[in-house]
Amino acid sequence: MKRNLKRLFCLLLALALLFSLTACGSGQGGTAGSPGVPDPEGPADGPDLRPSEGEETDASHVLVVYFSRTGEQYAVGVIDHGNTAIVAEMVAEETGGDLFELLPADDRYPMTYKELTDVAKREQNDRARPAYAGEVPDLSQYDTVFIGAPVWWGDWPMILYTFFEENADALAGKRLVPFSTHEGSGLSGFDKKLASAVPGGTVLGGLAVRGSDCQNRQDGVRDSVRDWLEDLGF
Numbered sequence: 001m002k003r004n005l006k007r008l009f010c011l012l013l014a015l016a017l018l019f020s021l022t023a024c025g026s027g028q029g030g031t032a033g034s035p036g037v038p039d040p041e042g043p044a045d046g047p048d049l050r051p052s053e054g055e056e057t058d059a060s061h062v063l064v065v066y067f068s069r070t071g072e073q074y075a076v077g078v079i080d081h082g083n084t085a086i087v088a089e090m091v092a093e094e095t096g097g098d099l100f101e102l103l104p105a106d107d108r109y110p111m112t113y114k115e116l117t118d119v120a121k122r123e124q125n126d127r128a129r130p131a132y133a134g135e136v137p138d139l140s141q142y143d144t145v146f147i148g149a150p151v152w153w154g155d156w157p158m159i160l161y162t163f164f165e166e167n168a169d170a171l172a173g174k175r176l177v178p179f180s181t182h183e184g185s186g187l188s189g190f191d192k193k194l195a196s197a198v199p200g201g202t203v204l205g206g207l208a209v210r211g212s213d214c215q216n217r218q219d220g221v222r223d224s225v226r227d228w229l230e231d232l233g234f
């Protein structure tokens with residue numbers, strides 16, 4: 001009799017245990033670590049769901065760095081939205097990337113075209129490295145960096161070389177994609193000059209856009225940007 005009671009007690013205990021486990025397993029929501037919410041640490045004996053070193057959880061791996069001027073520009077008169085800025089914003093929109101504008105640290109660039117060309121020519125002759133303002137975003141977050149600027153005297157504006165040289169190590173191992181706006185010179189060797197300035201990067205095919213189209217033919221520019229990005233695999 002005593003033995004039967006003991007068996008019954010064990011059976012009831014087992015049933016109670018089974019019931020509590022089943023009730024727990026069917027629950028939805030709850031706090032982290034409870035069923036229904038993926039545990040970032042992963043189950044103790046299952047696969048480790050944590051990102052491996054260097055792997056990004058954030059969907060955005062694209063940074064768009066650009067330099068652009070407003071004021072009086074060739075062929076378009078006085079503008080309040082720079083030509084290269086317009087392309088840079090399109091690239092960021094189409095790729096879901098982040099934007100970083102290279103702004104000069106001081107007030108060195110005039111707003112009239114002729115004066116600006118004189119300052120730019122002097123900088124080029126002097127191989128100047130004008131300082132830029134602000135802090136470059138943490139480049140380790142990005143695997144692709146688009147870099148855009150107007151063609152100035154057949155070359156990147158000197159402030160871009162400041163950026164390349166100061167960040168050459170952080171840009172190494174990344175995909176670097178140049179783009180220009182211009183009024184006849186095209187890409188002007190931006191790709192080769194970028195490859196020399198940042199030897200550790202992989203330079204992909206660039207895009208050249210007419211500055212005046214950025215102001216007057218934006219639908220066509222967006223189509224070109226989309227085609228180019230598609231060719232690059234975006």
Ligand SMILES: Cc1cc2nc3c(=O)[nH]c(=O)nc-3n(C[C@H](O)[C@H](O)[C@H](O)COP(=O)(O)O)c2cc1C
Nearest residue numbers: 068069083084120150151153154181183184185211
């Ligand atoms: C200082 C300076 C130099 C320029 N040199 C060239 C050039 O060599 N070749 C060219 O095609 N366009 C040249 N341009 C025209 C610009 O590249 C063009 O207007 C560009 O779209 C301006 O872009 P932004 O508004 O982003 O500054 C020059 C413009 C400036 C202000």
